[in-house]
Amino acid sequence: MKKILLFISGLCLMGCSHFSFAKVKDFFTDPNTKRQQLISAEAETTIHEEIAKAYGGEYGGFLVSLEEPMPSLEVVSANIEGQLQKHTNINLSQLQSSSKTSMLKQAVIYNELSVAERALITARENLLKGVCSPKAFNSWDIYQISKGRSSSAEWFCNENIEYQRLNKQLENIQNLKRELYQTAYNEEREKFVKITGVDISNKALLTATLLNYMPLTPNKNTLYDLQNTRVIQTLPKGILVGGSGVVSDFGIYTDKMAFIYTSKDFVDGEPLQGEVKFVGTYQYRSVLGANRKVNAYRFFSFKWEQYNIRREDFYFYPVVRELGKSDIQKLLNI
Secondary structure, eight states: OHHHHHHHHHHHHHHGGGOOHHHHHHHHHOTTTHHHHHHHHHHHHHHHHHHHHHHTTTTSOOSSOOSSOOOSHHHHHHHHHHHHHHHHSOOGGGGOOSHHHHHHHHHHHHHHHHHHHHHHHHHHHHHHHTTTSGGGGOSHHHHHHHTTTOSSTTHHHHTOHHHHHHHHHHHHHHHHHHHHHHHHHHHHHHHHHHHHSOOTTOEEEGGGGSBSSSOOOOOTTOEEEOTTEEEEEEETTEEEEEESSOBOTTSOBBOOEEEEEOOSOOOTTOBOOSEEEEEEEEEEEOTTSOEEEEEEEEEEOOOGGGTTOOGGGOSSSSSOOOOOHHHHHHHHTO
16 A cells, blocks of 8 residues: 555656546556546647637638648639639639739739648647647656657647648648749749840859859859959959858858949948849959959849839749739729
8 A cells, every 4th residue: 555655646746737636546447548538638629729720710811711622723723712702702713814813813822822821830830839749748647648659749639630631731732832833933934034134033142153162153144142242453344353251161262253344433342232244254454464354244233114014013023922902903803
């Protein structure tokens, strides 16, 4: 009897806040069934409530219904159209005959998926901080149930069907977003470059062309950022520039120079910012009288008003933009 009392005292020391004498009886009678049911029921209730919050829009309102899996963009589109017609009596599919709004429809779908994605991620993060958290294993009760079943701190959630479906739906959403983005981005990029002759999404660091080891070869289709560059010398028609503090542990550093055409006055050593385009080469005479040839660039600043296009007509290129009230009005033709 004394040994039993000592054993029970030990149990209390290991988890008094989560352990009662009623549960001690369960431990001796059926530790792998009753105790497991007791704790699992509470965890499953929490999981159900958290996922219901996400699906119900508490972590961001979205139109797309998550009650059914989303295996393709066609299914998602039909899903959103059905929800829109249900709530507003507007049939989205009938509004897409114009090519001017077809990309907008893709943007709406992408936006819906993004909001739903954030909601599901929030729900999962909350569960990982709660019933799936390692903190949930501080008591003797949960330790005994989880011991030997899984090395993962998520085992309560991983064995829950609703949690499994949430992860699967989140995976579906992320895959569909990638598919939609890649197609829409490439289409808008091609359109943009055809009109302007410039790809403002294709960027690299100018310092990458100035490295002592395997420098990047410049080309006219890339914009080069002037981060970590400085003025070395003022020359006729422009400035000679080099790297500033670009050194690696592998002995890679910037030892080359480049020329930028400009009429603006700069001070030697002045740090630079902005972007430039490669335009060819520039030859100059060094202070020692030697002829030098370096890659040449011009400052570049893209302005939408310079071309016959508008920023609001592009939804994915060069970056995904958030939709506004005017976009929705345009889509619904109201």
